[in-house]
Amino acid sequence: MMRAARRSADRGPQAWRHWAVLGALALCGVALVARAVYLQVIDQDFLEKQGDARILRTAKLSANRGMVLDRNGEALAVSTPVDTIWADPRKLAQVPQEFPRLAKALDRDPQWLARRVTSSLDREFIYLVRHMRPQDAAKVKALDIPGVETMREYRRYYPAGEVTGHLLGFTNVDDVGQEGLELAFDQWLGGQPGQKLVMRDSLGRTIEDIERISAPRPGQDLRTSIDLRVQYLAYRELKAAVQANHARSGSVVVIDIPTGEVLAMVNQPAFNPNDREQYAASRYRNRATNDFFEPGSSIKPFIVAAGMETGRYHPDTLIETGPGMMRVGIKTVKDKHNLGTIDVTTVLAKSSNVGVAKIALSLQPEQMWTALDEFGFGRVTGSGFPGESAGILTSHQHWRSIGQATMSYGYGLSVTPLQLAQAYAVLGSGGIRRPVSLRRLEVAPEGERVLDETVARELVTMMEAVVSDAGTARRARVMGYRVAGKTGTAWKASETGGYSTNKYMAVFGGVVPASNPRLAAVVIIDEPTGGAYYGGEVAAPVFSAVMSGALRLLAIPPDDLQRMPATTLVQAQDPW
Secondary structure, three states: OHHHHHHHHHHHHHHHHHHHHHHHHHHHHHHHHHHHHHHHHHOHHHHHHHHHHHHEEEEEEOOOOOOEEOOOOOEEEEEEEEEEEEEOHHHHOOOHHHHHHHHHHHOOOHHHHHHHHHOOOOOOOEEEEEEEOHHHHHHHHHOOOOOEEEEEEEEEEOOOHHHOHHHHOEEOOOOOEEEHHHHHOHHHHOOEOEEEEEEEOOOOOEEEEEEEEEOOEOOOOEEEOOOHHHHHHHHHHHHHHHHHOOOOEEEEEEEEOOOOEEEEEEEEOOOOOOOHHHOOHHHHOOHHHHOOEOOHHHHHHHHHHHHHHOOOOOOOOEEEOOOOEEEEOOEEEEOOOOOOEEEHHHHHHOOOHHHHHHHHHOOOHHHHHHHHHHOOOOOOOOOOOOOOOOOEOOOHHHOOHHHHHHHOOOOOOEEOHHHHHHHHHHHHOOOEEOOOEOEOOOOOOOOEEOOOHHHHHHHHHHHHHHHOOOOOOHHHOEOOEOOEEEEEEEEEEOOOOOEEEEEEEEEEEEEEOOOOOOEEEEEEEEOOOOOOOOHHHHOHHHHHHHHHHHHHHOOOOOOOHHHOOHHHHHHHHOOO
């Protein structure tokens, strides 16, 4: 009996432990079932999100950048589709045996690829090659290597190359404007990228486009003021002149006088924006807007204009220039020859430093400064071109007599080619200064009157004498058209102080047709070393060639038919 009782007592704890274990297991089972029900039914969205996070990704949809066009709709800059190769380095690192195949398809060194991948294992995205041709990228895609993907992008292309390079500037690899008009109008041209949802497998490969989240918004086209025909013409003639005269550089600017639109703007040496190896500031800098120089005698018409506005000077007013020099303080102003007593028209025609200095010194410094300021010197033109220089026009409060005298023939102030062209356009427009525009205008701006119309018209007539047989710019003539302009030849400042005696800036600025001016143009030849260096010898022929072609391209009627050879006149009247 005692043994039975003992056995019963031993079974009690065992039974309790048995049932305790069973109860615990049952509770765990219930908990697991409950958790499964919760996840599958109640929190199904959580599971879906967790799954999607591993297979769904947001991808960028590149937007096409707007085109840049000339005034007639010719393409100057377009964005062409290209493909970029990118990779998830963590996935690509798992298949090192594929590195040689991939490197060959990318036209890269396998060791470079290995370093590129292994050094980026903490990232999910790296570029391998940007902007491949789609047909080449398709070959990479066909390799089907884990972690390697393609992405559609756009690359900027400039059909005219170096002919428009300095004007247009360029974009970076992400198609964002960096220089020139590409930078100035980047917000206008640049599009808004879109997004799409894609499904990728465990190797990072896109297996399906799920949906478009937002559509890309393409950029807007830009219609410029440039006439590509005139641009090509100016580029050709300037390049030939710089080469023929062994010059350091050169610029040409052509402006449509009634509107202020720039029809051509070229520089030498040229810059090709399609070649990224040329992307150095010294090459892509637009000299026509950003560089300034002392204009020499090309400034004289504006000093004469200031004198004529006082009423004390007229085209036939006599000025004594003998004996070909004059003392101003401790300095001497000289002419090349003793011209004696000459009228104001001859002062311009013969480019007399003494004559124009006497006109300048008869003005109050503030009068002369105001006149130059109103012509646009010492201020930007309104073109909006990035980095445009305002030139240098110091305050009249700091002028001395010798400084005022030398400024009258182009020393002691600095201008840009675009500024100077705008100033000549003021003369051609009858005294109206209009903002310079690099965009095509549908309506010409009214502008601001800065010079009496009668004075402006008289000055244009006076400048015709500069291009006559007795003037300094006979080589600026254009057959069938009356030409008005002014030469300039200036010593360049020396790096050691003072002025160099063997480095020159040759300049010509003018308007055509003189009877009713339509085009203003300025030609700059920097440091000609071919023997000739005067503006009338070096710059004037470029003006003649460019204007001769531009006038005909724009169908501007001749205003000097009586000076055309008889055979040419007959052909012009009866082309058949």
